[in-house]
Amino acid sequence: MKKNKSLLLLLTLVLALSTLLAACGSNDKGASNGGKNNTPAENGNSGEDGLAADQTLRINLSAEPPTFDPALAEDSQANTVLKTMYEGLVRVDDEGQPLPGTAETWDVDGVKYTFHLRKDAVWSNGDPVTAHDFVFAWERVLSPETMPAPTYAYQLYYLKNAQKYNEGEISDFSQVGVRAADDYTLEVELEAPTPYFLGLTSFYTYYPVHQSVKGDEKWALDASKMIVNGPFTLTNWTKGQTIEVTKNDKYWDKDNIKLNKITMSLVNSSASELASYKNNELDRAGHPHGEIPTDQIPILEKDLKDELKIKGIASTYYYQFNTTEKPFDNFKIRKAFAMAIDRQILVDKVALGGQIPAFGFVPPGIKGINDEYRVENKDDYFAENIEEAKKLLEEGMQEEGYTKLPDITLLYNSNDAHKKFALAVADMWKQNLGVDVQTQNQEWAVFLENRQNLNYQVARAGWSADYNDPMTFLDMWTSNSPHNDVGFKNEEYDKLIAEAKATEDNEKRNENFKKAEEIFVKETMAILPLYYYTNVGLEKPWLKGVSLDFSGAIDYTRAYITEERK
Numbered sequence: 001m002k003k004n005k006s007l008l009l010l011l012t013l014v015l016a017l018s019t020l021l022a023a024c025g026s027n028d029k030g031a032s033n034g035g036k037n038n039t040p041a042e043n044g045n046s047g048e049d050g051l052a053a054d055q056t057l058r059i060n061l062s063a064e065p066p067t068f069d070p071a072l073a074e075d076s077q078a079n080t081v082l083k084t085m086y087e088g089l090v091r092v093d094d095e096g097q098p099l100p101g102t103a104e105t106w107d108v109d110g111v112k113y114t115f116h117l118r119k120d121a122v123w124s125n126g127d128p129v130t131a132h133d134f135v136f137a138w139e140r141v142l143s144p145e146t147m148p149a150p151t152y153a154y155q156l157y158y159l160k161n162a163q164k165y166n167e168g169e170i171s172d173f174s175q176v177g178v179r180a181a182d183d184y185t186l187e188v189e190l191e192a193p194t195p196y197f198l199g200l201t202s203f204y205t206y207y208p209v210h211q212s213v214k215g216d217e218k219w220a221l222d223a224s225k226m227i228v229n230g231p232f233t234l235t236n237w238t239k240g241q242t243i244e245v246t247k248n249d250k251y252w253d254k255d256n257i258k259l260n261k262i263t264m265s266l267v268n269s270s271a272s273e274l275a276s277y278k279n280n281e282l283d284r285a286g287h288p289h290g291e292i293p294t295d296q297i298p299i300l301e302k303d304l305k306d307e308l309k310i311k312g313i314a315s316t317y318y319y320q321f322n323t324t325e326k327p328f329d330n331f332k333i334r335k336a337f338a339m340a341i342d343r344q345i346l347v348d349k350v351a352l353g354g355q356i357p358a359f360g361f362v363p364p365g366i367k368g369i370n371d372e373y374r375v376e377n378k379d380d381y382f383a384e385n386i387e388e389a390k391k392l393l394e395e396g397m398q399e400e401g402y403t404k405l406p407d408i409t410l411l412y413n414s415n416d417a418h419k420k421f422a423l424a425v426a427d428m429w430k431q432n433l434g435v436d437v438q439t440q441n442q443e444w445a446v447f448l449e450n451r452q453n454l455n456y457q458v459a460r461a462g463w464s465a466d467y468n469d470p471m472t473f474l475d476m477w478t479s480n481s482p483h484n485d486v487g488f489k490n491e492e493y494d495k496l497i498a499e500a501k502a503t504e505d506n507e508k509r510n511e512n513f514k515k516a517e518e519i520f521v522k523e524t525m526a527i528l529p530l531y532y533y534t535n536v537g538l539e540k541p542w543l544k545g546v547s548l549d550f551s552g553a554i555d556y557t558r559a560y561i562t563e564e565r566k
Contacts, residue, residue, distance in 0.1 A: 051563060059263075060282055066448065088208075089101055089202075089206065096550050104116055104118040113188040113198070114186070123210050123250070124226075124233045143165075144167070191501070223235065223236065223237045230248065231254070258545075258559070314468070316531075318358065321527065323487040324454055333400075337389075338382060340389035343384065346428075350420060362474070409457055419441060464551045468550060479491075
C-alpha cells in the first residue's frame with residue numbers, strides 16, 4: 001500500500017512540474033515578455049472582506065538560523081526567514097515561474113541580461129534600492145576578503161569572470177560580468193548561456209544588501225541593524241526563543257501583503273510543535289522548517305486529513321561519509337554500509353511520509369533532456385544486498401588490516417525525526433553487519449560547522465534544489481566547492497561538470513550529468529542515499545496563499561488569515 005502511495009506521489013510530482021519544466025525551457029523573448037507582462041501578486045490574495053482582523057501568522061522553526069546575512073546563509077530555516085525580509089531581482093511562484101521582483105522588467109540577449117529596476121522599490125529606512133546595491137552585494141559574496149568565506153559564492157560563478165575574481169586570479173571586480181549602467185539598470189553578462197539563471201536570481205545569495213553593512217561584520221546578528229527591501233522587517237530576535245517579522249510599509253507591493261506579522265517560535269521538538277498546532281497556537285506545522293512526529297502521520301491521515309498536506313518535492317535525504325576518515329576512507333567499507341539497509345522498510349516504518357527510496361542523488365522531478373533528468377531505477381548504481389555487503393565489509397577490513405572496525409559515530413542535528421531514523425539505520429547495521437554504531441546529536445550551527453570541517457565519520461544530510469536543473473545537485477561535489485564536505489575529489493568529475501556548464505547542448509549536458517552522478521555514487525559511494533523527500537505539513541483551514549515550490553522551499557509573503565480563525 002505504501003509502495004503504491006510513493007509511486008502515486010512521484011507521478012503527482014512529475015505532473016505538477018510539467019508547467020514549470022516547460023517554463024524553464026522558454027526562449028529569451030518569452031523570458032523577457034514574462035518579466036514585462038506578469039503582475040507581481042498572484043498567489044491567492046482574494047476575498048479581503050473575509051480576512052481576519054488579526055493578520056498574525058504563527059509558525060515554528062525547528063532550528064535557529066545561524067545568520068541572516070544573505071551572503072552567508074546556507075540552510076532552509078534562513079531561507080524561510082530571508083524570503084520575508086528581502087527580495088531579489090525576481091521572485092518565483094509556486095510553479096517556479098519568475099515574477100517581477102525588484103526588477104520590473106528584463107531583457108535577455110544570449111548571455112547578456114538587462115534588468116530594469118522599479119523606481120518605487122526602497123529600503124526599510126527609505127533609501128532607494130538601486131542597481132549599485134546589487135553590484136555591492138554580489139561583489140561582497142565573491143570577494144576573497146569576505147570572512148567567513150560565503151559557501152554559496154560558487155552560485156555566482158555563472159557571471160563572467162566571477163570565479164577568477166573569487167579565487168584571486170583577477171583583482172579588479174569591474175571585470176566581473178555585472179555593472180550598474182545607471183541607478184535603475186543592472187547589466188549582467190554570463191560565462192555561458194544558462195537557461196535557469198533568471199530563476200536563480202530569486203535565490204538569497206543574489207539578494208541586494210544595503211551598503212551601510214560595509215565594515216560591520218556583525219550587522220546580520222543585530223535586529224536593529226537589519227535594513228531590508230522585502231515585504232517584512234525583522235522586529236524581534238530573542239536567541240533560542242522567537243523571531244518576529246513585521247509588515248514593511250515601505251515595500252513597493254505593500255498593498256498585496258495581507259499579513260501584519262509573522263511570529264516564529266524556535267522549538268526543535270516535533271512533539272511540542274504538533275501539540276502547539278493542535279492547540280491552535282500555530283497556523284502551520286511541519287516541513288520545510290519544522291517537523292511532524294513520524295509516528296503521528298498515520299493518525300493525522302485519519303484525524304486531520306483535510307489539514308495534512310503531503311507533496312513530493314525535489315529533495316534528497318542521505319547520509320554522507322567522510323572519505324578522509326577511517327574506516328570510511330575505504331570504498332568497500334562505504335559500499336557495505338550503503339548496501340546493508342532496507343530503504344523501503346525505513347520509509348514505510350520510520351519516515352512514514354510516502355517517501356521514495358533513493359539509490360542515486362538527483363531526485364525525480366528535476367528537468368532534463370526529456371522533461372525529467374532521470375526516472376530513478378533502484379539498480380542504477382547499487383542494490384541492497386546483505387550478503388554482498390558482508391563480503392565487501394570483510395574485504396575492506398582485510399585491506400585496512402582491521403580485525404575489528406574502529407569506533408563509529410553517526411552524527412545528526414538535534415531533531416526527533418532524525419534521531420528516530422538514525423537509531424533505525426544503526427540497528428540495521430548492527431543486525432546485518434554486526435557493527436556497533438553510536439549516534440550523536442548536535443545543535444544545528446555546531447553540526448554544520450563540524451560537517452564543513454570534516455569533523456565526523458558519518459553524518460546526516462539533505463539537499464533541496466536551488467533551481468530546476470541537475471546542476472544544483474552535482475556542482476556541489478566539485479573539488480573546489482565549499483559544499484563538498486565529504487572529502488571527494490575527482491578530476492574526471494570536475495571536467496564533466498565544467499563541460500556541462502559551458503555547453504548549450506542539452507544532450508551533452510544530460511550525458512555528463514549521468515556520468516558524473518555515477519562516478520560520485522556508484523564508483524565512489526561518497527554518500528549513502530536514503531530517500532527522496534516528501535513535504536509533510538499541517539495547515540489550518542484559515543491559512544491561505546502559502547506558496548510551496550517544487551523544491552520544498554516555502555514563501556509566506558503573500559499568505560493571509562481568513563476570518564475562520566477566531
